[in-house]
Amino acid sequence: MIDNDVFKALADPTRRTIFEKLAAGSMNASALREGMDISQPAMSQHLSVLRNANLVREERKGRFVNYEVNPEGLAQIAGWLAKYRAYWPARIDALRALLKEMDQ
Amino acid sequence: MIDNDVFKALADPTRRTIFEKLAAGSMNASALREGMDISQPAMSQHLSVLRNANLVREERKGRFVNYEVNPEGLAQIAGWLAKYRAYWPARIDALRALLKEMDQ
DNA sequence: AAGTCAGATAAGTGTATGCTTATATGTTCT
DNA sequence: AGAACATATAAGCATACACTTATCTGACTT
Numbered sequence: 541m542i543d544n545d546v547f548k549a550l551a552d553p554t555r556r557t558i559f560e561k562l563a564a565g566s567m568n569a570s571a572l573r574e575g576m577d578i579s580q581p582a583m584s585q586h587l588s589v590l591r592n593a594n595l596v597r598e599e600r601k602g603r604f605v606n607y608e609v610n611p612e613g614l615a616q617i618a619g620w621l622a623k624y625r626a627y628w629p630a631r632i633d634a635l636r637a638l639l640k641e642m643d644q
Numbered sequence: 645m646i647d648n649d650v651f652k653a654l655a656d657p658t659r660r661t662i663f664e665k666l667a668a669g670s671m672n673a674s675a676l677r678e679g680m681d682i683s684q685p686a687m688s689q690h691l692s693v694l695r696n697a698n699l700v701r702e703e704r705k706g707r708f709v710n711y712e713v714n715p716e717g718l719a720q721i722a723g724w725l726a727k728y729r730a731y732w733p734a735r736i737d738a739l740r741a742l743l744k745e746m747d748q
Numbered sequence: 749a750a751g752t753c754a755g756a757t758a759a760g761t762g763t764a765t766g767c768t769t770a771t772a773t774g775t776t777c778t
Numbered sequence: 779a780g781a782a783c784a785t786a787t788a789a790g791c792a793t794a795c796a797c798t799t800a801t802c803t804g805a806c807t808t
Binding site: 692708 | 753754755756757758
């Protein structure tokens with residue numbers, strides 16, 4: 541099951557922070573570390589997990605590696621969530637509307 | 645952070661299966677175990693985790709405990725997902741495919 | 749009241765996970 | 779070519795996690 545990687549990847553708060561940073565704008569691994577009190581290998585390992593979960597993708601830029609959000613992972617979560625549409629509370633009707641709109 | 649519990653709870657495939665079963669209809673812990681090759685304590689522990697993540701809630705029914713989906717947990721995921729709405733349109737095709745797949 | 753049943757909790761154990769330090773790979777600069 | 783830099787990988791370690799068996803609590807039954 542592929543969902544597994546996505547949820548596992550997001551189960552770690554540090555990885556969610558990294559993802560959030562990337563969502564605000566792509567950047568390389570060193571830039572990501574700024575203000576995060578995390579070692580270089582740890583960051584590299586986290587990025588590897590996020591990449592495997594299709595939450596993030598990389599692009600070599602010379603000696604840097606630029607990381608950016610990969611919508612694929614988000615789509616997987618949306619897909620999982622959609623299965624339980626029946627239980628979505630009114631409060632997130634906007635989300636449902638958006639999915640429906642895309643479905644047309 | 646509350647997201648933490650939700651994603652951690654869903655990071656385990658067994659718990660996702662349990663949740664899925666409950667989404668199809670509320671039932672007690674014993675009924676949940678049917679066809680699942682899981683010990684009674686393990687089930688109880690999983691339900692405890694799901695409950696803590698607000699993905700599930702319980703209702704005492706005499707000597708049974710009926711479990712059902714708690715939309716609160718789903719709302720948390722939807723809320724998290726909504727923050728990255730900006731990235732959805734980039735892969736509308738994937739979302740559409742997922743939705744179509746689900747509708748059958 | 750005693751027995752039985754549903755479920756929770758306790759304690760122990762093997763494995764997974766996230767970190768560390770050390771080293772390797774690959775790219776740019778002089 | 780060699781130094782400097784960005785990132786990845788290796789190996790080791792402490793903690794978290796999912797499971798097990800044993801026991802406990804609370805509710806129905808006779």
